Amino acid sequence: MTNNHTADTSKQIILNAFDMNCAGHINHGLWTHPRDESHRFNELSYWTDLAKTLEQGLFDGLFIADITGVYDVYQGNIDLTLKESIQLPSHDPSTLVSAMAAVTEHLGFGVTVNLSYETPYQFARRLASLDHLTQGRIGWNIVTGYLDSAERLIGQKGLKDHDLRYEQAEEFLELCYKFWEGSWEDDAVRKDKTRRIFSDPAKVHAIQHQGQFYQSQGVFQVSPSLQRTPVLYQAGASPRGLAFATQHAEGMFIGADKPEKIKQQVDKIRAQALEQGRDPHAIKLFVGISVVTAETDELAQEKLAEYIRYASPEAGLAHFSSSVGMDLSKFSDDEAIPYQKTNSIASVNSKFKEQKITPKDLKAQLKLGGRYPLIVGSGASVAEQLIDLLDETGVDGFNLTRTVAPESHQDFIRWVIPELQQRGRYKTEYAHGSLRNKLFQNGNRLSAPHPADQYRLHSAAQKLAPQSAEHTE
Template sequence: MTETTQKHILLNAFDMNSVGHINHGLWTHPRDESHRFSELSYWTDLAKTLEAGLFDGLFIADITGVYDVYQNNIDLTLRESIQLPSHDPSTLVSAMAAVTQHLGFGITVNLSYETPYQFARRFASLDHLTQGRIGWNIVTGYLDSAERLIGQSGLKDHDLRYEQAEEFLQLCYKYWEGSWEHDAVEKDKHHRIFTNPSKVHEIHHEGRFYQSHGVFQVSPSRQRTPVLFQAGASTRGIKFATSHAECIFIGGDTPEKLRQQVIKIREQAAQQGRNPSDIKIFVGITVVTAETTQRAQQKLEEYRHYASPEAGLAHYASSVGIDLSKFADDEIIPYQKSNSIASVNEKFRAQQISKNDLKNQHVLGGRYPLIVGSGHDVAEQLIQLIDSTGIDGFNLTRTVAPESHHDFIRFVIPELQQRGRFKTAYKTGSFRQKISGYGDLLPLTHPVEQYRCSSSTSSMHSFKHKKITA
């Protein structure tokens, strides 16, 4: 067999600290427990379930703002709980880490509404507490409602948001990698030296968006820099992702489109001096599975009774910045340039799409590819997607919680394992080591390398870089 056909599938559960995440309306199903999302036991039980199923990580989405584009209000958003209410995802990590040993945690944080220092400190602290199991999904935002919440008049230009993101990361790299040498903490009780002063360095940053001077407060964590996730699919977004990200999320409605995106991502990574195989590429999916294909189809019909395609449209409307309620069901929706999610909006330029088309794609209230069948059938389809496109893994959305995760673990995981395509035990090491295999720290080919500090004998030696103009 070739290396491609032997590739082990990477698998994250995809969720959000809210009721409705991707597949909207299913909170009304009598067996769904997502209404308990504000209870800590809901999340600790989920973490234990995922670790028992050998999931690589729990990826938790997040937004700042609300979905108010559809019908120009939030009435449907509130009624159907379309990611509202939603709570801070980082608050969940310590509790879930306490009941697991291996599961990684990819946490979404919008850098547009954070200060680099406070963010870097929080994530370095979490990396310590989890023993190196933290990842960061880097987002720059796409909702005008978020800008109004923080007192701004409107969303920054799409490419300008990425310029700011570049500088945000550069400054975080200085904090995580450039302020403390790896062996700065000695914990020497006899000589009364907890930290060696000669191994801690000030950073000095004067940039277009940020300024910072001083010493980072957190000593080096196991990974230093968290595992970096990104989902940029625009031209500017791909450039950013292939420069920084270790895991990239893509979408596409056909295997060929996915394959072309994979090729493009790996080519651009190579052009930026990175090893293309260092980047792991994920696709979001929804799975309905059962003992047999017939039972899975019956379960799908049951779920459809509770799902809300219209709530899916409301979510989609904010993603593209277009009020879809204004169009008739069979009317072709024209392309309109917006500052929202560029890769989603671009579909209206490339395809003739009506509301009926979108409703058909949102049968479970979500737009991700829907795979239905027995564990055997689902496993075969997942393997085919991996082998035909070159992707590395999947972000599995929930339908009825926690039933859908239990079903996937019971029916699909054993089929993948029997085919040698999914692990039968966790590897040792950090989240980065488990996903990439190249250790706890980012490799020398990553742009973080230029921000790493070197040994110094002078106390509190300044660590400086040229002024960043972005």
């Protein structure tokens, strides 16, 4: 361990299951495995069973990815995307939440919604409704579009410039904050049957917004939910994306494979949060991982070898092609992929500038069909590696992506969780309250300083004691 002297060895790991409302999510090709059930993603029982399993394992959340559009860059078509089900077909993630919330009590739900293709009002209303129905267990992964296919689907001429997408995102969030935080006072809803006052008109206020991208006037239709603003996640890694994320996000995702690179990103994000006037630890940082585990190291290696027989590195390459906006089928296996400036995921693309990477290198990385760091071993071995990674890099937790569903999550819960608990690095019971309170132990509402704070309404009682409504836990 490189810097154990600075590590907080009592810090507990935060854990999300990372999934998507489709068959092929990150680790491509594994839908063909005889025990894999991801082809049942369109059945509600598949998701309610998953939610119950994750809650038994005390997972903090189920994080549901999403894209608008299809992966059509590789070979200039969607043939392989369709054959290998590379996130196609894929369904709307928010439709799953109510059903999963009904069979769980504590599990959080992070839903990816692309603001480039939403109207702020309808979106804010949908998320606020879900926050009510889940009793404060909803989070939003804020993304902007990066696929040309999505732009064509919704009738646009092509992708907006990368930085312009973030300008639009800033205004989208500002308007959502006005809806969530600034239309209804905390005590507006009375439910007074005797006096026939459900909501007090004096405590409900119209929003007025005239911006570059959006206009809105009127009262938000949803009364305050437990969290008001959902927990905010973001994965921006370009300079513009990082500035946006460190200003708004409460959770951020880091895509890197080597501990030193992860640590560089962690330090950069924390420093930038400080520059934005925020507590650097007001942002929880997550790394995506794939885990193959079993009773012993040998059995885990055998299981990995079995999984590899079904995985599709080429499907992983097709997915990667769309992430970088470049058809990687055009390069021979040993040819270095040149850096090209594209409008897609800037952070992924910049790797070609920094190092010589060939399609062969990528396929080797994609042996399980996905590009997440792969951790293989017994429960004890995996637990030690995760603890080391946390302590070396300063991240707060992991997004665990599935390999063979549902057995990969069941295996993790069976073999790894008890080992983490034994070492005092994973909870043995859930905290109370909302998703936000579980993550930060600081009440249900977004804590200041945060851009949302300027749009908050404060009742007379709150003005006398600003913290009273914020920290009810």
